[in-house]
Amino acid sequence: MKEHKIACSFSWRRRNLSEVLVDSALSSLGDSYINFVYSVALSNKKGEPEGTKVKGSILAEALRKAGLREYLPSRMSRHSLADAAEALAVYAWLDDCLRLDEAVDAIRKINDPVEALTRLLVAAKERVTFP
Amino acid sequence: MKEHKIACSFSWRRRNLSEVLVDSALSSLGDSYINFVYSVALSNKKGEPEGTKVKGSILAEALRKAGLREYLPSRMSRHSLADAAEALAVYAWLDDCLRLDEAVDAIRKINDPVEALTRLLVAAKERVTFP
Numbered sequence: 001m002k003e004h005k006i007a008c009s010f011s012w013r014r015r016n017l018s019e020v021l022v023d024s025a026l027s028s029l030g031d032s033y034i035n036f037v038y039s040v041a042l043s044n045k046k047g048e049p050e051g052t053k054v055k056g057s058i059l060a061e062a063l064r065k066a067g068l069r070e071y072l073p074s075r076m077s078r079h080s081l082a083d084a085a086e087a088l089a090v091y092a093w094l095d096d097c098l099r100l101d102e103a104v105d106a107i108r109k110i111n112d113p114v115e116a117l118t119r120l121l122v123a124a125k126e127r128v129t130f131p
Numbered sequence: 132m133k134e135h136k137i138a139c140s141f142s143w144r145r146r147n148l149s150e151v152l153v154d155s156a157l158s159s160l161g162d163s164y165i166n167f168v169y170s171v172a173l174s175n176k177k178g179e180p181e182g183t184k185v186k187g188s189i190l191a192e193a194l195r196k197a198g199l200r201e202y203l204p205s206r207m208s209r210h211s212l213a214d215a216a217e218a219l220a221v222y223a224w225l226d227d228c229l230r231l232d233e234a235v236d237a238i239r240k241i242n243d244p245v246e247a248l249t250r251l252l253v254a255a256k257e258r259v260t261f262p
Contacts, residue, residue, distance in 0.1 A: 029171070033170075
């Protein structure tokens with residue numbers, strides 16, 4: 001299906017990667033984004049509609065594998081690492097550098113959830129832009 | 132932002148409105164869809180990113196206001212009515228008759244959550260197609 005321009009008239013731009021990763025407002029929106037993208041990808045894999053909530057432990061592990069841990073403070077809970085992954089994923093979508101269909105495709109091609117989300121985060125990290 | 136064709140290669144088409152409304156697979160995917168769409172609309176209203184989970188009671192009330200109660204069996208829990216709303220909303224998206232940007236726009240223009248979701252469901256009901 002074709003999606004058209006979605007108006008995102010709120011203040012989402014941040015100055016650098018570290019700012020994105022610790023932003024709780026972005027991670028709050030990112031939570032719903034990741035769950036939707038992952039659910040569409042999962043539906044494609046299973047052959048029928050299915051919704052899911054991506055576990056924090058999987059997001060945290062994907063963040064580490066994507067080489068993003070170094071951009072965060074040394075002491076962080078697994079929950080905060082998962083939040084960071086959600087924040088970056090939705091920032092890449094807002095930044096229009098990783099479209100929804102690309103995110104779904106990145107995930108659906110890989111069976112292992114951690115690897116699939118690592119691929120998504122690596123693409124996001126490589127493409128995001130800052131002012 | 133521009134969204135491109137999202138591959139939804141799974142079996143989602145149903146024969147009529149009643150079949151859509153009682154479909155638990157559609158409602159499962161619809162849950163993540165509604166939360167994402169509503170979160171983007173909410174972010175636009177608030178001026179900053181924010182994620183939310185739409186309450187079942189709000190979805191159930193919107194379903195009634197949209198005139199969809201009559202398509203369902205007489206005895207249904209509020210939870211099942213909320214599921215029905217989620218199923219129809221995502222079916223309209225899968226059917227490519229209500230784009231993501233249109234869904235966000237429908238919600239963001241109205242302050243009352245029930246009214247906003249009623250508007251979304253009415254649009255979905257009017258536009259969905261069946262084989």
